[in-house]
Amino acid sequence: MDKVYGRSSLLTDNVMHYCPGCSHGTIHKLVAETIEEMGLQSETIGISPVGCSVFAYNYVDIDWIQAAHGRACAVATAVKRLQPDKMVFTYQGDGDLSAIGTGETIHACNRGENIVVIYVNNAIYGMTGGQMAPTTLLGMKTATSPHGREAAIHGYPYKIAEMVSLLDGVCFVTRQSVHSPAAVRKAKKALRRAFENAQAGMGLSFVEIVSSCNSGWKQSPVEANHWMEENMFPFYKLGDLK
Amino acid sequence: MAEIKGTINVDRERCKGCGVCLGACPFDVLALSAEVNSKGYPFASQVRAEACTGCANCAVVCPDGCIEVFRKIWKK
């Protein structure tokens, strides 16, 4: 028998700290596979955020910089400017990127930094215990919106991918998911395209991956994927935005 | 016509029993085990091994990278 699928050699032996069924694991795997297939292990520097994926550096065997909350795009800017021949990407959650890090994100996009931004949007703060994020859907219950998110109190969920797609420095914006085999394969293609854009110096590529946080959503992993399809995808529509 | 035969190898200790792979399999090959690993998780195992085509859907969606996939194709 021939091996047709196995663990990427760029994934370390560490067992991921993520909850069972967490999308982060799948996305980490895609990042590792993409870097491995492009032969970029020695050329890539990842910037990890604050949030559940703060420990991304434990799982993908490349050089990493752990950034302060929200600041990954500023960190990545300097890393890429000082080492223009390297592949530089940030890996950020929705709290990190679209709340506290909005400024750094928008301005790195606007400067057209030749980096890849991987934005994992699960509409909640996972690490701190399931609080409301800017991306939390209206009506969604979280630790800080226990009666459901109300626009009058909490404002509206927002779509930062659509916002950055308006900026001239951004060459590619896509919204993907990893809840099914087909979605995973598509998401990987999008990542590959983003990495190739950075290599070609085309500007910033923004890859949003709509994800589940089954612990934060208080569902089983399989239920969470169904809930995401029914509730998240109608608002965060999948596909290429730019 | 070709006959396709596949099989998988699950890293039982790495598996957290999330069950996402079960629904990804088009042939209902997988189920969660009755026994648990050292961390207390049930793990994915083949209950209809003969139906596996080695399509790798289970491995592709596995968040923890626990599944290796093998495949053989016989041309007839």
Add this chain to the structure above:
Amino acid sequence: MEEIKLVKGNEAVALGAINSGCDGYFGYPITPQSEILETLMELRPWESTGMVVVQAESEVASINMVYGGAACGRRVMTSSSSPGISLMAEGISYLAGAELPCLIVNVQRGGPGLGTIQPSQADYFQATKGCGHGDYNMIVLAPNSVQEMYDFVFDGFDLAFRYRVPVMMLSDGIIGQMMEKVSLSRSRPRWSAQEIRSMSDDWATTGRHGSRARNIASSLELDPNEMERRNLDLQSRYRSIESAEVRFEEFLTEDAEYIVVAFGSSARIASETVRMARAEGMKVGLLRPITLWPFPSARIAELADRVKGFLVAELNAGQMVEDVRLAVDGRVPVRHFGRMGGIVYSPDEILNALKQEGRSNG
């Protein structure tokens, strides 16, 4: 032939950056230091030395760019003035925690809050007592001339890389804005990628190559035992810095009965006070700490054994005076004289304060 130029202190920092082999400057405009970024953008060093210059969207972004550049083993720096340094506090703590070298220039203005654009030395506590959260220190260099604003860029990078710590140059609006002649003869190229690899391959994030383990720049450690060990490592590094890197300057202290302690622009003003006092027959000397951390406590303690008192002159409500008192340990009186809010004292104001000091001590 030695190149001499007449420049502002802020311009000297920009020239020092280019000539000291700096790889990247990341900054945001704020008075009274904007000439640093302006000069760099005017000189376009990316076309000569390859140095990167980025105008960031905020001080928060600037310091995090510095964090990223420092993690790559490069000589990187930023500059700002007081309110901007407050915004950088988080990033400075991360730099210290992740053991990353960098240079931060603070051209101080008066606070608190938005305060004033006039000069001040009211960020002494902020610079020497940490600035951000956690147990850490920055090496703090206090220039008192335009020449030193040039030279301390070199020294700052050297110290930062010797100990892998952030270094602050604590200047103020007087030194930053005034013009003096500067010798630009000190000069060195940027490090090559090869040099960076040979110096910093065990920590710099330049790409995981060959058999070396991946490098991770991080200040995070959830295991309390390991986190304490990292803290103890930092503390032992700080003790080494304290024993090896204290810098100060003395003026007419040999026979002095009273010592004025002053740093930066205040030391320039106080040196004139000392001359005036000597002309009147008062035995006054000046001690000027050049490193504010580590502080010249041992030297001050020695002097405390043979002088009648100290006067600490600083443009604030009394900050460095606390460190002088700790060093003197109650043996002789230590008084403070200061002005605030952007007002700069004249040499005779300090002289009057000295005379009162003399009278009150009998």
